[in-house]
Amino acid sequence: MAQGRKGKLNYRCPRCLMREIDMDMLYDKDKDEYYCLRCSFTGDEKEVQRLNAEFRDKYRARMIRITDF
Amino acid sequence: MSEFYLNIIHRPEMVPEYIQKEAEQGKKEDLTRSAVLLESLDIFRTQQQIAHDNGLRTTIQMTYASLFNAEAVEIAKEHHEQFGDEIGSTFLGIQCAEFREKFKSKELAIWLFSLEDKRIIVDEVFGKFHEVFGFYPTSTGSYYMDAELVNYIKEKYPMVKAAVATCWEEGPKAYWNANNSWYTLMDGGPWNPWIPSKRNIHCIASNEADDIGIVAIPHLSRDLMAVFDGPGSYYGTHPQNILRGMVYEDKELPYFKNIVDQYRSMTKYNRGYSYNMMYVGPGWMSKGGRWESDYAFLLKSFKDGMAYYGELKKQGQLQDLTMSEFADVYRQNRPYTRPECTLWKDILYGSRRQMFWYADPAMRFCLDMNQGGAMVDLRPYAAKLIRPCGVGTKANQDASYPFLVQSLYRAGFFTHYAGEGAVKSCKIGHGSEQVDLCTCRTLASFSEEGETRIVTLDPVTIEFEGFSVRVQSIFRLTEGSSEVEIIRRILDSTLPEADISIDEYITACYGTTEYPEDMTGIRLSLIGADKTESIEYAYQCREAKLENVHSAEALIPQVDTHLSMRADAPAAGYFREGFSFSPMYTLGIQKTVKAKGELRTWLKVAKAS
Numbered sequence: 001m002a003q004g005r006k007g008k009l010n011y012r013c014p015r016c017l018m019r020e021i022d023m024d025m026l027y028d029k030d031k032d033e034y035y036c037l038r039c040s041f042t043g044d045e046k047e048v049q050r051l052n053a054e055f056r057d058k059y060r061a062r063m064i065r066i067t068d069f
Numbered sequence: 070m071s072e073f074y075l076n077i078i079h080r081p082e083m084v085p086e087y088i089q090k091e092a093e094q095g096k097k098e099d100l101t102r103s104a105v106l107l108e109s110l111d112i113f114r115t116q117q118q119i120a121h122d123n124g125l126r127t128t129i130q131m132t133y134a135s136l137f138n139a140e141a142v143e144i145a146k147e148h149h150e151q152f153g154d155e156i157g158s159t160f161l162g163i164q165c166a167e168f169r170e171k172f173k174s175k176e177l178a179i180w181l182f183s184l185e186d187k188r189i190i191v192d193e194v195f196g197k198f199h200e201v202f203g204f205y206p207t208s209t210g211s212y213y214m215d216a217e218l219v220n221y222i223k224e225k226y227p228m229v230k231a232a233v234a235t236c237w238e239e240g241p242k243a244y245w246n247a248n249n250s251w252y253t254l255m256d257g258g259p260w261n262p263w264i265p266s267k268r269n270i271h272c273i274a275s276n277e278a279d280d281i282g283i284v285a286i287p288h289l290s291r292d293l294m295a296v297f298d299g300p301g302s303y304y305g306t307h308p309q310n311i312l313r314g315m316v317y318e319d320k321e322l323p324y325f326k327n328i329v330d331q332y333r334s335m336t337k338y339n340r341g342y343s344y345n346m347m348y349v350g351p352g353w354m355s356k357g358g359r360w361e362s363d364y365a366f367l368l369k370s371f372k373d374g375m376a377y378y379g380e381l382k383k384q385g386q387l388q389d390l391t392m393s394e395f396a397d398v399y400r401q402n403r404p405y406t407r408p409e410c411t412l413w414k415d416i417l418y419g420s421r422r423q424m425f426w427y428a429d430p431a432m433r434f435c436l437d438m439n440q441g442g443a444m445v446d447l448r449p450y451a452a453k454l455i456r457p458c459g460v461g462t463k464a465n466q467d468a469s470y471p472f473l474v475q476s477l478y479r480a481g482f483f484t485h486y487a488g489e490g491a492v493k494s495c496k497i498g499h500g501s502e503q504v505d506l507c508t509c510r511t512l513a514s515f516s517e518e519g520e521t522r523i524v525t526l527d528p529v530t531i532e533f534e535g536f537s538v539r540v541q542s543i544f545r546l547t548e549g550s551s552e553v554e555i556i557r558r559i560l561d562s563t564l565p566e567a568d569i570s571i572d573e574y575i576t577a578c579y580g581t582t583e584y585p586e587d588m589t590g591i592r593l594s595l596i597g598a599d600k601t602e603s604i605e606y607a608y609q610c611r612e613a614k615l616e617n618v619h620s621a622e623a624l625i626p627q628v629d630t631h632l633s634m635r636a637d638a639p640a641a642g643y644f645r646e647g648f649s650f651s652p653m654y655t656l657g658i659q660k661t662v663k664a665k666g667e668l669r670t671w672l673k674v675a676k677a678s
Contacts, residue, residue, distance in 0.1 A: 009358050009359075009361050009362065009363060010358065010359055010360065010361070011361060012360075012361070016248075017315075020242075020245065020246055020299060020300055020303075021245060021246060021248055022246055022247060022248065022300075022313070023248055038248070052315060052361065055315055056315050056316070056317075056318065058418065059315075059316050059324075059417050059418065059419075060418055060419025061324075061327075061415070061416055061417055061418065061419045062316050062317065062318055062322075062323075062324060062417070063318050063321070063323060064323065064327075064419075065323040065326065065327065066323075066327045066330070066331075066416050067330055069330060069331050069333075069334030069337075069414065
């Protein structure tokens with residue numbers, strides 16, 4: 001199998017991120033997939049982005065400008 | 070003129086952590102690699118230009134490495150002349166070829182060296198600074214500056230008046246977040262600037278004799294709710310921290326402005342004063358991108374943040390000061406006893422949750438309105454613990470200030486199956502029914518009466534079988550008293566003659582992490598008019614109760630703290646010893662009332678020795 005290398009934009013593992021652990025993934029160019037050394041996650045860029053969007057869902061006020069304090 | 074003060078700090082870090090370690094993966098470590106040096110200096114220059122373009126002045130904190138770089142030194146001198154930026158010194162970024170050659174160490178954290186090494190490094194860094202600029206800096210900093218380090222700096226370099234001294238709540242949560250590899254274990258300090266104690270940097274000085282001689286500034290202004298339960302490096306006045314936390318959509322992050330505005334609103338709680346600090350190291354704006362963001366987004370977020378500060382300045386709603394200027398302004402109007410207060414509201418998760426944070430020379434605590442105003446964090450500053458850190462000390466890397474209550478590390482109201490967690494709350498009962506106010510979420514408002522700050526919670530309704538009561542909680546904080554006065558008032562009852570019990574309690578422990586500490590030897594006491602009951606903690610589940618109690622007390626020798634509760638009217642007091650599966654102690658005061666009745670208690674934190 002190919003040597004894992006730093007991937008595009010330093011993608012962190014989205015599953016570890018759900019546990020608030022910042023864990024950079026390695027990229028396997030032969031399989032075109034990212035993988036995590038910690039939690040066994042594997043997935044392509046699209047899957048990483050889908051899970052990252054899911055992570056952001058907890059911030060329900062992320063796009064609201066709040067000025068009333 | 071607005072009293073919203075801003076410190077912007079930049080540092081020319083020649084070997085930024087993330088550029089060297091992350092973006093350049095695949096290459097051997099080389100502290101002199103010209104590509105890294107050039108990129109870092111370029112980022113520093115960009116940051117400075119963005120600040121200046123928005124009419125904002127900065128404090129340039131020269132790293133040790135940058136003192137050897139003629140271009141970095143020239144930029145600093147030029148910007149000092151042209152824009153009035155302050156040239157200070159930082160102990161971040163000490164690693165460089167010269168440091169490695171001289172000290173033979175890869176240590177990057179000044180607070181983790183031995184005290185002897187700290188002194189030698191301070192002299193080297195300040196000496197080099199003087200050699201380059203012809204004067205000593207008046208501001209300095211790091212992620213953490215322990216009291217022993219600052220005491221030495223003040224002794225040798227008395228002109229230093231300000232330091233970036235801690236990252237707020239950057240403790241075990243930051244460690245977990247960084248895959249247990251980031252040793253900034255420094256929970257327990259204030260979230261806004263303070264004058265530290267000579268004995269412990271986290272503690273607010275009690276008086277002139279206790280004053281360490283600098284104004285301490287926290288590293289960034291943090292979200293006081295999100296960071297209590299999450300990584301500090303996701304939520305603060307650092308745009309790239311926010312990108313790391315992924316609090317954005319479509320390359321927009323209104324959350325940054327929401328944090329700034331919530332800090333601006335703190336004028337309501339702090340006699341018209343509020344503060345912000347922005348400090349982005351060059352490594353966060355790497356040309357290679359970081360945190361799933363390309364350089365264009367890293368740059369945009371930085372520009373947007375700075376533009377907001379610039380806009381506020383133009384509107385006369387912000388004063389941009391350098392660190393040393395801010396220290397002078399802060400000291401002009403800051404009695405030692407004045408507390409820092411904040412009723413923080415959720416700006417992230419879409420709830421209406423509020424948390425009230427309080428810090429003065431005796432204590433720091435947090436009330437969570439989601440849990441009926443329960444105290445979920447309590448740090449005994451009155452103990453002013455001398456707790457050195459670094460190589461050769463008992464604490465070593467653990468630079469946190471101990472808690473008595475930390476509901477996230479030690480359970481709080483909800484526990485699994487057995488035992489009790491650390492929290493201070495109140496139970497309202499009738500017959501065999503009992504309801505903990507932790508289960509009655511509410512909202513709060515803040516007011517003042519002379520030197521007393523008051524947090525008044527909206528009433529909550531408690532339903533017993535066949536009738537209900539409305540209960541209100543009020544917290545009164547009188548400046549300089551070292552006490553929290555707590556009123557639990559039964560406003561009305563649908564069955565006015567029914568007996569209602571009020572049980573004010575604190576379940577506590579001590580520690581700095583989520584793991585239990587040895588409780589052996591903690592002394593629990595009930596003091597009455599003619600009787601005293603007392604035990605030494607031995608995990609034996611013992612309990613005692615005393616009518617007409619004067620006070621219920623705990624002496625915790627491990628953190629040199631004396632914790633006590635008293636009432637102003639006849640009431641019963643009790644203590645409960647825990648057991649190994651629930652290593653807590655509980656102190657409580659109980660009273661039975663009818664509608665319109667109340668229980669008024671005082672929680673006091675004092676130094677034991």
